[in-house]
Amino acid sequence: MAHSVGMLGQECFDLKNKAIAHLLDYSFIDEIPTIDYSLLFSKDHNERAKSLEHLGKACQEFGFFYEERSEYLKKNSMDRIRWYLRSDAGENRENLKIVTHPEYHCPSKPDICKDAIGQYLKGMHEVELGLAKAISTILGHEETYIEKEFKLEAGFYMAILNLYPPSLQSKGSIGLAEHTDPGFFVSLIQNVNGGLQMLSHKGNWITVHLPRNTIFIGIGDHLEILTNGKYKSHIHQVILNNNKVKRISMATLHGPSLDTFVAPTPEFIDESHPPNYRGMTYKKSLKFNGFDEIDVQSSLFQFRMSLSL
Ligand SMILES: O=C(O)CCC(=O)C(=O)O
Numbered sequence: 001m002a003h004s005v006g007m008l009g010q011e012c013f014d015l016k017n018k019a020i021a022h023l024l025d026y027s028f029i030d031e032i033p034t035i036d037y038s039l040l041f042s043k044d045h046n047e048r049a050k051s052l053e054h055l056g057k058a059c060q061e062f063g064f065f066y067e068e069r070s071e072y073l074k075k076n077s078m079d080r081i082r083w084y085l086r087s088d089a090g091e092n093r094e095n096l097k098i099v100t101h102p103e104y105h106c107p108s109k110p111d112i113c114k115d116a117i118g119q120y121l122k123g124m125h126e127v128e129l130g131l132a133k134a135i136s137t138i139l140g141h142e143e144t145y146i147e148k149e150f151k152l153e154a155g156f157y158m159a160i161l162n163l164y165p166p167s168l169q170s171k172g173s174i175g176l177a178e179h180t181d182p183g184f185f186v187s188l189i190q191n192v193n194g195g196l197q198m199l200s201h202k203g204n205w206i207t208v209h210l211p212r213n214t215i216f217i218g219i220g221d222h223l224e225i226l227t228n229g230k231y232k233s234h235i236h237q238v239i240l241n242n243n244k245v246k247r248i249s250m251a252t253l254h255g256p257s258l259d260t261f262v263a264p265t266p267e268f269i270d271e272s273h274p275p276n277y278r279g280m281t282y283k284k285s286l287k288f289n290g291f292d293e294i295d296v297q298s299s300l301f302q303f304r305m306s307l308s309l
């Protein structure tokens with residue numbers, strides 16, 4: 001069933017009971033499995049159990065489920081809004097990163113932006129808490145497990161508004177090179193299909209086609225760490241189409257609070273599953289490679305024990 005979620009800067013979003021998470025299905029190349037968010041909380045026990053099972057399977061097997069620019073160009077390690085343009089062989093995008101939680105920041109111009117993004121993210125916070133409950137349940141924990149582990153009340157969120165190709169024409173086909181994102185999960189909306197690709201477990205790049213008015217949800221690094229690798233952070237990239245299509249996306253990284261220490265929890269560790277990741281606060285993990293918090297760079301690769309120690 002389709003749910004309405006307006007696009008950025010247009011309609012207001014009412015996501016409370018109306019979000020759907022899209023999780024990429026590796027086995028049916030053209031099909032993205034859809035989790036009906038409302039069914040995760042259905043009063044019908046069978047319906048709820050079925051939909052939780054579907055979500056668990058998707059998580060485990062698929063891993064996904066302008067103001068004055070110059071003002072935001074200067075770099076300071078405590079930036080809460082930063083504008084960025086890169087156009088070279090490795091990356092071609094213009095983007096604006098905004099810390100939106102626990103304090104909400106947003107450029108004040110254009111004024112529609114602040115309200116629209118604020119309302120969208122308010123809705124997404126509800127969705128986040130709902131997904132945290134549902135995923136805690138399928139992991140065999142009490143509903144509040146992830147919310148508590150990640151201290152989501154003070155979660156660090158980053159909204160990333162991307163434009164491909166950038167105002168300068170792109171200098172290659174890579175919009176954004178392959179990467180994973182830190183955090184609990186990433187939500188993404190876009191104005192046109194095409195560009196975003198996910199790496200399947202078979203090693204194929206699959207283009208993500210989102211039905212209109214839907215939100216894509218992908219698992220982030222810190223759910224992988226918490227579950228000791230049971231759920232995998234999704235590897236993705238953006239490929240450009242010879243400057244022919246302008247695409248705008250907004251990715252929101254829903255992270256734990258900056259002071260949360262994230263490590264594999266004992267429930268996911270036993271003799272045959274030793275801890276695969278080293279633990280660290282979310283803040284330290286974001287700054288691990290000398291980046292600022294606002295860069296939201298992944299350091300998952302270095303947290304994997306066999307590689308990092
Ligand atoms: O634009 C997209 O589709 C993906 C953006 C993304 O992966 C990111 O900003 O981390």
Ligand SMILES: [Fe+2]
Pocket residue numbers: 179180181236251
């Ligand atoms: Fe990303």
